[in-house]
Amino acid sequence: MTKIRFQGMNYRQIQHSNSENKSKLDQENQIWLKVNKYKNVGWTKVIELFRKLEELQDREKIKDWSLEELFLESDRVGNKYLTNQEINDFNYRLAREVNQISEIIDLQFPDSTIEIINYNK
Structure with a gap:
């Protein structure tokens, strides 16, 4: 059985990364993710959350540009x-x-x- 990987990470690693990155966001973005049903369970949901977290972090960086x-x-x-x-x-x-x-x-x-x-x- 081959293990599924996304960007070199397995399911648990992505979940852990998502949890850490979500905690770094401001409260407003965390609430937005919850309201828009971004969850850290299930491969597709975990990957969607991962990509959205990257996007939100990029937006945070852009504010200071x-x-x-x-x-x-x-x-x-x-x-x-x-x-x-x-x-x-x-x-x-x-x-x-x-x-x-x-x-x-x-x-x-x-x-x-x-x-x-x-x-x-």
């Missing part, structure tokens, strides 16, 4: 659903657009003089 970090994370998540060709096409179009904008800015605001700032008194 800067705007730049949030944009980078959203880009990473969005890229999971794109093929390499779609990502490359988007990056190519974006680079082309940025270059066009840069050229327009250079035309409208030519900076032909060199500015020297002397900080000595």
